[in-house]
Amino acid sequence: MRITYKGDYALKAVLALSLKYGSSVVTIHDLAKDADIPIKFLEQVLLELKRGGFVDSRRGKIGGYFLVKPPHKIKIGDIVRFIDGPIEPIACLEKGYTGCRDIYKCAFRHIWQDVSSAISNIIDNVNFQELAAQVNLKQQVLTYSI
Amino acid sequence: MRITYKGDYALKAVLALSLKYGSSVVTIHDLAKDADIPIKFLEQVLLELKRGGFVDSRRGKIGGYFLVKPPHKIKIGDIVRFIDGPIEPIACLEKGYTGCRDIYKCAFRHIWQDVSSAISNIIDNVNFQELAAQVNLKQQVLTYSI
DNA sequence: TACTATCTCTATAAGATTAGTAGAGTATAC
DNA sequence: GTATACTCTACTAATCTTATAGAGATAGTA
16 A cells, blocks of 8 residues: 555645635646646546546636535545555455465464554544644644744 | 565565574475465565575575574564565655645645554564464464364 | 637656566585 | 575566646636
């Protein structure tokens, strides 16, 4: 299990859209600029998120992207799994792995299952409303301190 | 962070050597056969483990590999980190990552640090003596049940 | 209608990583 | 001196990652 740049970009995009949820759409251009993401790459990521039912879009002059579901119903784990695949830290947890012929010797399997569970426990316990709230709080602190 | 086949093979090899620690050496041939690993690939893995100070070898007719340290002093995490690199589930934890220009917006970083810690807590809490004991126990149960 | 801003879709590609293969060389026991 | 086992370097096919390119579709508005 590894979060790729694609997954990283997807998380950042969903967070940015969470901050605008219910108020306005955001263009790919703005998303790319704010998060410093190559715009053509971000296009693909957003299309994928759209096909996954996480975001929707409006074309034309006042077009842009917006979240379909409220931020508190989207967990980090949802995005990570959708973009980067299931949480399997090692091949031996995947379907079709044949490397443990003698099941009595596969002493590692339950450890990787533990790792997998531990990761899920973390990334399935944070939603984008909480993240957005943190960002807003930090922005405030930043503003006051200036 | 992902355990590759190389890491998987290294763990299996170290476990096999743990079972023989203090009694005998094991040839690459036997290790490869027991764990169903391509022999030429395993050669490279063992040489790497040797350079890492985990195993040593003896050449010639009664040659083979053996553990340098006692199994209870080798943790799964030691082998994983040595073969597959540090526990970084995402690029943003690596040195030189520049994707979070605005640190106040990097809401994800501490989550990935939590994930990293959770993984370490698991793989640094199991040593090869424990694993070997489990294998021995299972072998016994298997023998009795036949 | 023409224009422009925006999203949509498919193709391509360079670079890195992974998993494995090949073969010649070196040391040791007998 | 010969068989056995480890040592070392190079090579390679396939896949994944991270983009880039460009033509097309849609919507608002002057």
